[in-house]
Every structure is written in structure tokens, then in C-alpha cells.
Amino acid sequence: MLNKITKGLFILLATIPLLKENFNSMIIILCALFTLISCFTSPQNIRPKKSTLFLMTPFFLFLIYELLSGSMNDKTISRCLPFLIFPLIYDLGASNLGINNNIQRKTLFAFQLSTLLQSIIYVVFFLMKNPLNKFFASSNNIPFFREYVAGNYWFNIHPTYFSSFLLVSFTISIITLLVYNKRKLFNAINAILMVFFILLFASRMIFILMVATLLVVLGLRILKVSRKQKLVIISSSILVGIILMYPFKEMLGKRLKEITTEINKPVSGEYYNSTNTRVVIFQCTYNLLKESPFFGYGDNLQKELDNCYKENYPDSVFYKKQQFNTHNYYLHLIGYGGWLFFITFMCYLYYVYKRMKISLLGVVLLFQLLAINITENFLSRHYGIVLFCFLTSLIIFTEAKKQDI
Incomplete structure (x- = not known):
């Protein structure tokens, strides 16, 4: 019965489009809790594989950076928890609960x-x-x-x-x-x-x-x-x-x-749109990266961007009505943690690709999500990071074969 409930929770992880962030987080926590209980009560000695640690790289990368920088931003760390939780529960689930191609x-x-x-x-x-x-x-x-x-x-x-x-x-x-x-x-x-x-x-x-x-x-x-x-x-x-x-x-x-x-029309006063604001965002991000310290700006990156908007476009209201991040997750990584941080994250993505390339569906979905990061900080928001970790872990640990998708 415990295993059946846990399998049901694994399937409920897929209801993310229907749920508010806090309800989605509750299902993730419940699934993780039941998975751990199932492993502890199993007569077998269930442990996560060593290779699974590589899939948790982003969580430890952000955690170590926050520790060394002394900021210990709870929001930054908690936002990266899916990088830790999803590989862990799918590894344990595949080993102990029969989370397979059928699931x-x-x-x-x-x-x-x-x-x-x-x-x-x-x-x-x-x-x-x-x-x-x-x-x-x-x-x-x-x-x-x-x-x-x-x-x-x-x-x-x-x-x-x-x-x-x-x-x-x-x-x-x-x-x-x-x-x-x-x-x-x-x-x-x-x-x-x-x-x-x-x-x-x-x-x-x-x-x-x-x-x-x-x-x-x-x-x-x-x-x-x-x-x-x-x-x-x-x-x-x-x-x-x-x-x-x-x-x-x-x-x-x-x-x-x-x-x-609109790409060459400057923002001014109340006049701005999704195209010319992205030009402004890119220009400010580019300027910040040229002056970026070796370890990046950390959690001050958004503050530095806001200051750039204020200094270079004082007559515009676009940045006063809402906050605009880098709208490119790869540039965000460089601005946040520097080039070494970015390179480490790229190595992680390459490892994910190596694990997913056995599945046509997995490869296509991976490249789609990575492409979205070119115009959005997709892995900086709850729905983006959960969708990415959910899909990659699901496909990697069910060892999907082309004929079984």
C-alpha cells in the first residue's frame, strides 16, 4: 500500500500545470517523504547511485557560492532544491519502487x-x-x-x-x-x-x-x-x-x-514594449558583465541591473513598473557567479545530455528547455526549474528507450 501511494505521488508530480506554486511544492515534499519512508522500510539496502551526485551539481554549486559569499540567501537556495530532490527521489524510486517506463x-x-x-x-x-x-x-x-x-x-x-x-x-x-x-x-x-x-x-x-x-x-x-x-x-x-x-x-x-x-526604437517615458526593453536589458547586462568581478555580483545582480536602467534611462518608467532580470539564464549565470560558475553549469548540462540521449523525446525536450533560457531566466523561477528537473529526472531514471516512449 505504501509503495502504491508513493507511485501515485510520482504521477501527481505531473500536475504542475494545474497547481499554484505552494501546492506543487507540497506534492514534491510528500513524494520525497514517502519515497524515503519506502526506502527505509525496505528489506534491501537502498542507496542513491554515486553518479546521481552529478545531477545535483547546480544545487551544491549555488549552495557553496552562497556559503562562500556570506549572503546565504534563503530564496536562492530553496529555489534550487528541485536540482537536489528530483534526481534523488527518481533514483531511489527506480531502484526500490519500480518507477519504470510504464510509470x-x-x-x-x-x-x-x-x-x-x-x-x-x-x-x-x-x-x-x-x-x-x-x-x-x-x-x-x-x-x-x-x-x-x-x-x-x-x-x-x-x-x-x-x-x-x-x-x-x-x-x-x-x-x-x-x-x-x-x-x-x-x-x-x-x-x-x-x-x-x-x-x-x-x-x-x-x-x-x-x-x-x-x-x-x-x-x-x-x-x-x-x-x-x-x-x-x-x-x-x-x-x-x-x-x-x-x-x-x-x-x-x-x-x-x-x-x-521596434528593435531600434529607444524606450522613453511610457513608451516601451517587449522588443525594445529586451535591447535595453541586453545592453545593461553586457555592460555589467564587462565590469563583473571574478566571482560575479551574486545576489546583487538584480540591484546592479536596476541601477543601470536608472542611470541610462532615467526618463523611462519601464523598470519602475516591474522588475526586469537578464532575460537570458546563461548571462545570468555569468553575472551571478562568474565564468567558472557558468562553465561548471555547462558541464552539468552536458552530463544531462549524455544521460538523456538514449531517448529522442528526452533530447528534443532538453534542447527546447535550454533554448527557452536564451530569452528567459527559465531556471530562475519555480515553474521553470521544476519542469526542467521533473522531465530530465523522469526520463533519465526510467531509462527510456525509443521504442518504449
């Missing part, structure tokens, strides 16, 4: 259902408060739906982070459908719905990654089929794509066009 399939399916359910809840919540004609409306190139649910729902998930859930669910479906030809009906419907919601949230990086993923997976599928089947796959994909994108053509067009029209 992996159930967990990924639970994640897809959770993402779909949350998307539907967003739609219902929106339509209860707004007329239908506002569903595809936008303001200042930002979808009204996206802004409304992000600002008014009972708990906040940044639109890019929720879009990353949509991207992961889409990727699971498209690979299972086109590469492994399994669960066709569900995965076809889910993939279409995920594309619809990705377009609705209009996160540019997520959209680009979705298109790139689709092209790669379609390419892998086309290599295995006859010429007639290739024509059917390509033509049907183009047709479905046109149908899905048609309602969003104006909104998506404006979002993509903004990159070229």
Missing part, C-alpha cells in the same frame, strides 16, 4: 491531461468575464486573452512558462504520433489543441520552437514512409497549419513584425 508513460499522459485541463479552465474563466469577440483581440501587440488570464486568474503562471507546458505536451504527442505511431486519436487531437493554445498565448520563442520541432519530427517520419504517404503527411500538415493559424494571422503577424520595427 513514465502514465506520468507524461497525466502531464498532458493537466495541461489540457488548465487550458480549458483558462478559456472558461475568460469567457465568464469577457465577451466572445475579445477572444482573439490584442492590445499593443499583446493578446488580450493572454494578459487577462495571466493577471486575473486565482494564481499566476507567466504566459511564457505556461506556453512551455503547452510546448512539452505538443512535443510528447507529435513524437508519439509521428515517430512511434501510437495512441493516434488522442495525440492527434491533443497536438492540434496545443498548437491552438500556443498561438493564443503568442509567445514568440515557444512558437519558433514548436515550428522547429514539428519540422524535425515530420522529417524523421517522412524518411520512413513511401512517396504517397509523404505527400499525404506534408499536405495534411500544411492544411491543418493554415486552418489553425488563420484566426491568429493578424495577432501573430504583429508579434513577429514588432521584432523588426
Whole structure:
């Protein structure tokens, strides 16, 4: 009974799209607690593998830095706990509880259902408060739906982070459908719905990654089929794509066009947008990195960024209305801990890749999440770091094989 409850908690880890941060943390803690109890009560001598320590590198990296710097920022350390907890519980779970490919399939399916359910809840919540004609409306190139649910729902998930859930669910479906030809009906419907919601949230990086993923997976599928089947796959994909994108053509067009029209326009007063603010952020980050001490700025990095905004753009209000971090996790690592810190973290990512490359799904998801870090501090927020640690640990410790995904 204890093992069954613990296995259930492992599957519940996949409900992250549905849960507020504190509820999600409670499930993680419960899963860790039950896993440890199961190991202690097992007649076998269950211990984590030595290799698992390498997967915990980021936690110890941040912990040691905070100890040596003397700041001991509780928020920084607690935010990195998923790097410690997920590899540990999945290692022990795989050894003692039978957390295997079967559990992996159930967990990924639970994640897809959770993402779909949350998307539907967003739609219902929106339509209860707004007329239908506002569903595809936008303001200042930002979808009204996206802004409304992000600002008014009972708990906040940044639109890019929720879009990353949509991207992961889409990727699971498209690979299972086109590469492994399994669960066709569900995965076809889910993939279409995920594309619809990705377009609705209009996160540019997520959209680009979705298109790139689709092209790669379609390419892998086309290599295995006859010429007639290739024509059917390509033509049907183009047709479905046109149908899905048609309602969003104006909104998506404006979002993509903004990159070229606004990139050289300076922020001033009340005038700023997602494109020119990122230029400002990059310029300030670049200037800080040129002057960065050997061990970085530590927890003062955000303060240094805010000072840069204030000194160089005193007439703008963009940094006064909300806080803007580096919006690039790799630059954040250099600014926080210096080049040695960054190189160590890159070695960790390479080790994760080496462990995940046995799984096509694992490799695609890993590169997607790493790409999001180019435009977001994805691994500096709860939903980003939990999603990353959850997916990497799940795939690594269930030793997913291509035919078993």
C-alpha cells in the first residue's frame, strides 16, 4: 500500500500545470517523504547511485557560492532544491519502487491531461468575464486573452512558462504520433489543441520552437514512409497549419513584425514594449558583465541591473513598473557567479545530455528547455526549474528507450 501511494505521488508530480506554486511544492515534499519512508522500510539496502551526485551539481554549486559569499540567501537556495530532490527521489524510486517506463508513460499522459485541463479552465474563466469577440483581440501587440488570464486568474503562471507546458505536451504527442505511431486519436487531437493554445498565448520563442520541432519530427517520419504517404503527411500538415493559424494571422503577424520595427526604437517615458526593453536589458547586462568581478555580483545582480536602467534611462518608467532580470539564464549565470560558475553549469548540462540521449523525446525536450533560457531566466523561477528537473529526472531514471516512449 505504501509503495502504491508513493507511485501515485510520482504521477501527481505531473500536475504542475494545474497547481499554484505552494501546492506543487507540497506534492514534491510528500513524494520525497514517502519515497524515503519506502526506502527505509525496505528489506534491501537502498542507496542513491554515486553518479546521481552529478545531477545535483547546480544545487551544491549555488549552495557553496552562497556559503562562500556570506549572503546565504534563503530564496536562492530553496529555489534550487528541485536540482537536489528530483534526481534523488527518481533514483531511489527506480531502484526500490519500480518507477519504470510504464510509470513514465502514465506520468507524461497525466502531464498532458493537466495541461489540457488548465487550458480549458483558462478559456472558461475568460469567457465568464469577457465577451466572445475579445477572444482573439490584442492590445499593443499583446493578446488580450493572454494578459487577462495571466493577471486575473486565482494564481499566476507567466504566459511564457505556461506556453512551455503547452510546448512539452505538443512535443510528447507529435513524437508519439509521428515517430512511434501510437495512441493516434488522442495525440492527434491533443497536438492540434496545443498548437491552438500556443498561438493564443503568442509567445514568440515557444512558437519558433514548436515550428522547429514539428519540422524535425515530420522529417524523421517522412524518411520512413513511401512517396504517397509523404505527400499525404506534408499536405495534411500544411492544411491543418493554415486552418489553425488563420484566426491568429493578424495577432501573430504583429508579434513577429514588432521584432523588426521596434528593435531600434529607444524606450522613453511610457513608451516601451517587449522588443525594445529586451535591447535595453541586453545592453545593461553586457555592460555589467564587462565590469563583473571574478566571482560575479551574486545576489546583487538584480540591484546592479536596476541601477543601470536608472542611470541610462532615467526618463523611462519601464523598470519602475516591474522588475526586469537578464532575460537570458546563461548571462545570468555569468553575472551571478562568474565564468567558472557558468562553465561548471555547462558541464552539468552536458552530463544531462549524455544521460538523456538514449531517448529522442528526452533530447528534443532538453534542447527546447535550454533554448527557452536564451530569452528567459527559465531556471530562475519555480515553474521553470521544476519542469526542467521533473522531465530530465523522469526520463533519465526510467531509462527510456525509443521504442518504449
